[in-house]
Amino acid sequence: MTVFKTFLKILNKNKFIIILYTLFLIFFGGFNMQTSESNINFVASKPDIMIVNYDEEKGITKDLIKYIEENSNVVDLKNNEDAINDALFYRDVNYVVYIPKNYNKDFMDGKNPEIEIKSTGDYQSSFAEMLLSRYIKVANIYQKRINSEEELINKINETLSKKSEVKITSKLDTNILSKATFYYNFANYSIMACLIYVICLILASFKDIKIQKRTIISSTNYKTLNRKILLSNSLFSIILWMIYVVLSFILVGDIMFSIHGIFYLINSFVFTICATTIALFIGNIVSNKNAISGIVNVIALGSSFLCGAFVPMEWLPDGVIKIAHILPSYYYISNNEVLKTLELINLNTIKPILLNIIIVLSFSIMFIILTNIVSKRKQKIG
Amino acid sequence: MFIHNFKYSLKTLFRNKELIFWTFAFPIILATFFNMAFSDIENSEKLDIINIAIIQNDDFDNNEVFKSAFEEMSDKNNKDRLFETKYTTKEEAQKLLEEEKVVGYMELIDDKPKLTFITSGINETIFKYVSEEIMQTSNIINNLTEEEIQNQIMTGNFNVDYESIYNKVIEITTEENVKLKNISSDNLSYTMIEFYTLIAMVCLYGGILGTVSINQNLANMSNQGKRVSVAPTTKGKVILSSVLASYITQLIGVALLFIYTIFVLNVDYGNNLGLIIILAMVGSLAGLSLGVLVATIIKSNENVKTGIILSITMLGCFLSGMMGITMKYIIDKNIPIINKLNPANMITDGLYSLYYYETLDRYIFNVVSLLIFAFTLIVVSYISLRRQKYDSV
Numbered sequence: 216m217t218v219f220k221t222f223l224k225i226l227n228k229n230k231f232i233i234i235l236y237t238l239f240l241i242f243f244g245g246f247n248m249q250t251s252e253s254n255i256n257f258v259a260s261k262p263d264i265m266i267v268n269y270d271e272e273k274g275i276t277k278d279l280i281k282y283i284e285e286n287s288n289v290v291d292l293k294n295n296e297d298a299i300n301d302a303l304f305y306r307d308v309n310y311v312v313y314i315p316k317n318y319n320k321d322f323m324d325g326k327n328p329e330i331e332i333k334s335t336g337d338y339q340s341s342f343a344e345m346l347l348s349r350y351i352k353v354a355n356i357y358q359k360r361i362n363s364e365e366e367l368i369n370k371i372n373e374t375l376s377k378k379s380e381v382k383i384t385s386k387l388d389t390n391i392l393s394k395a396t397f398y399y400n401f402a403n404y405s406i407m408a409c410l411i412y413v414i415c416l417i418l419a420s421f422k423d424i425k426i427q428k429r430t431i432i433s434s435t436n437y438k439t440l441n442r443k444i445l446l447s448n449s450l451f452s453i454i455l456w457m458i459y460v461v462l463s464f465i466l467v468g469d470i471m472f473s474i475h476g477i478f479y480l481i482n483s484f485v486f487t488i489c490a491t492t493i494a495l496f497i498g499n500i501v502s503n504k505n506a507i508s509g510i511v512n513v514i515a516l517g518s519s520f521l522c523g524a525f526v527p528m529e530w531l532p533d534g535v536i537k538i539a540h541i542l543p544s545y546y547y548i549s550n551n552e553v554l555k556t557l558e559l560i561n562l563n564t565i566k567p568i569l570l571n572i573i574i575v576l577s578f579s580i581m582f583i584i585l586t587n588i589v590s591k592r593k594q595k596i597g
Numbered sequence: 598m599f600i601h602n603f604k605y606s607l608k609t610l611f612r613n614k615e616l617i618f619w620t621f622a623f624p625i626i627l628a629t630f631f632n633m634a635f636s637d638i639e640n641s642e643k644l645d646i647i648n649i650a651i652i653q654n655d656d657f658d659n660n661e662v663f664k665s666a667f668e669e670m671s672d673k674n675n676k677d678r679l680f681e682t683k684y685t686t687k688e689e690a691q692k693l694l695e696e697e698k699v700v701g702y703m704e705l706i707d708d709k710p711k712l713t714f715i716t717s718g719i720n721e722t723i724f725k726y727v728s729e730e731i732m733q734t735s736n737i738i739n740n741l742t743e744e745e746i747q748n749q750i751m752t753g754n755f756n757v758d759y760e761s762i763y764n765k766v767i768e769i770t771t772e773e774n775v776k777l778k779n780i781s782s783d784n785l786s787y788t789m790i791e792f793y794t795l796i797a798m799v800c801l802y803g804g805i806l807g808t809v810s811i812n813q814n815l816a817n818m819s820n821q822g823k824r825v826s827v828a829p830t831t832k833g834k835v836i837l838s839s840v841l842a843s844y845i846t847q848l849i850g851v852a853l854l855f856i857y858t859i860f861v862l863n864v865d866y867g868n869n870l871g872l873i874i875i876l877a878m879v880g881s882l883a884g885l886s887l888g889v890l891v892a893t894i895i896k897s898n899e900n901v902k903t904g905i906i907l908s909i910t911m912l913g914c915f916l917s918g919m920m921g922i923t924m925k926y927i928i929d930k931n932i933p934i935i936n937k938l939n940p941a942n943m944i945t946d947g948l949y950s951l952y953y954y955e956t957l958d959r960y961i962f963n964v965v966s967l968l969i970f971a972f973t974l975i976v977v978s979y980i981s982l983r984r985q986k987y988d989s990v
Contacts, residue, residue, distance in 0.1 A: 305926035333781035
């Protein structure tokens, strides 16, 4: 009990750190999720386009604007070059179209006026450019043959109204699942940072030379002491995991009650075990309290950045992914990513998930062995 | 005395391992992580070649427009290549889709494309859009051919040469006649902001160095401070030399980060080296003044003081986009006053304007804001430091 009380005392002193990392998780892991309607039907992606019209809104100009509005999200910004440039840089718009003065008249006169554009160069902007080029191309072809403005616009619209038929095969609502994956990926950072920080601090407190001398001469067996420290640390890990799970139920919602949800829980639980063993290992090699926060940041941030907890794995360079294979976080996050698109759950499809879980468990065992080796060497003091 | 104190302040700062880790090593480690995580984001946002399948039935084989269009768009030598196309049977296409080897497949029935996807997305939208585009081109070809034939019949020519009309129409539809001019800047790499916030962080973290060196001269903070206070030297000299020592240490830290990001990580700060150095120096001064202010007006132990500087720095960096670049944009756009008062943003925004803007107005505005910020804080610290007396310590 004495050990556990000390444990709680140290924990209480450092509750702000735990609250801080949890707030990070809620703020970044919970609220950073994009919400969109479920996708049983096909929803066309729409680039964000801004139209700066220097012409009067009539004739071809009006129809071009209408066409862009139908196929994209038109962004309304102040017509101020700085605001437009900023919006382009931060990808608030993908594409800016400047319709020149007298566009309608010049177009009808067959001058094929040049249109200035600004583009971010990403796929959304490439698509926006396809939209714009398509309209101009069709309009140009008909313009040479039709003189009446009204007839021309009708003809253009008749051609552009030809649509393909689309069928969607997936019945899975990937949106909510990506929410869950995003949350649990971010939890990688919070779990690691919290556990390493707290457990290292506790172990360091017990290793303080004065306290260690006292515990050695006390009547308590060192094995009992170690077991109690280990137990209280594990208890802490489990409680932390439970808090994060409850948070995920609140933030992610219903999907957590499905079979997918159970897998997210198992996966994160196994990872919590692994993070605990890592924390115990680090706690055993580091005894300087001041160094702990540096180590926590380097290890937790490092494995989160390398393994795709913050930036999705598919966006990481191949070289980084290769290095990430040596870290347990990689296997934990891989599982979350698999779960996101897993449609059928049967023995065959969950095999890769189980494999990753086994790898994370093997990492835990490895860290336990390493901890034992190190602590055996460090047994003597003075 | 000035030089003596300066020398020892410098020595004590450099020997403080923890301090050196946070101000020198940690930003470099963080920059490395940023570089690993972000270096590929912008490339993966560019339009990639899309894997698709087309069901090869009679409808498709007989439709010259669709066939040649997809052939051209899947041509490896075409610089505007869009697709990697597999021509297969329906069963094979379904299998490919299930295994996610293709984003979707197209089946042509009565010259109308029917598309099947797993889910919605940008690649799917482009595939759909292209198939519509080809259908629309067919529509134009039909319209024009019909018109041309009618014209010929109207003029009394009943001996219509269909082949030459068709070829002429095809020529019209393939003619490149879209005139667009791209006037956007080349420097559009938004991940640079991450590195700029990092520079801002180092500049402001430097405040901790200022705090530590001031604390050594305050009688209520350290034993050394008690000795310094009773020493027969003017307070001005001691404080000034300590502050100068921490400023120089800080500049070394900033310089290291600049060297590392420029030469190892290839971060682009624009071309004007002189202006960048001025901004870094002014930024560090702002950080230093923050440190000095916290050290003088807050009567608490060193950990609390460092904690305050850390929180201010991290909050400032968060608002200027360190944990998500959009944050800076949201604040700039909706509540600009916050970021106009935020020293981390002044530094970030200054570097951003050097990189992205051609004019210097915005840069100068940021540098002046930083100077005003530093000056105000230094004046406040000066007022509270002078004539400070202790009845008991």
